[in-house]
Amino acid sequence: MLDIYLPILVLIGIAVAFAIGSVVFSGLIGMKKPSAVKLSPYECGLSPVGSARERVSVKFYLVAVAFIVFDIEVVFLYPWAVVFKQLGWYGAAVMGVFLFVLIIGFIYDWKKGALEWE
Template sequence: MLGTYLPIMLLILVALAFGLGSVVFSSLIGQKKFSKVKMAPYECGCEPIGTARERFPIKFYLIAMLFILFDIEAVFLYPWAVLYKKLGLFGLVEMGLFVVILFVGYIYVWKKGALEWE
């Protein structure tokens, strides 16, 4: 049984050795000249303005959580679509109920104004 996993373990070891070897090798032979320009944060070629520790509005987090919530719907819909013929009418009713519950959640979020961006 161990023999069947040997190629996978060997591939993982080679990948880890290559990654670690590259980092160690570059740190050993690389230049170590630090300057103010090199140590400055880089942001798309523009001079940084202000501090990097700014607060984000809570709307960003709310939209991200809603995206994750409704994106997980697709994760549950895909296996159902693959096994649609095997599940038959029972699977259709269950998935219909699932979509209705998600739709009710979407309407609730919409009525609460969570999707309004001001």
């Protein structure tokens, strides 16, 4: 039974060794001359203003989650488009139902105001 799991254990060992080796190697050869410019966070070339611990509006997270949900659902259109001719009318009907549910969810989010920045 060990011969079945041996490749998986070897892969896990290689992954752990690579992760630890990368951290150790970068610590050994990395530059060790910190300065105020190098230690400051990079913000599009501008000096950071304010604290990094400011509260962020929940609206940001709602829009982000809605974007991810709708983006992932639209990804399902690509495999359907590839095999559209083989699926025939059944595939078109199922995709129509899928798009209908997607549009209803989008309209619901829109009416609830989840996409508005106030």
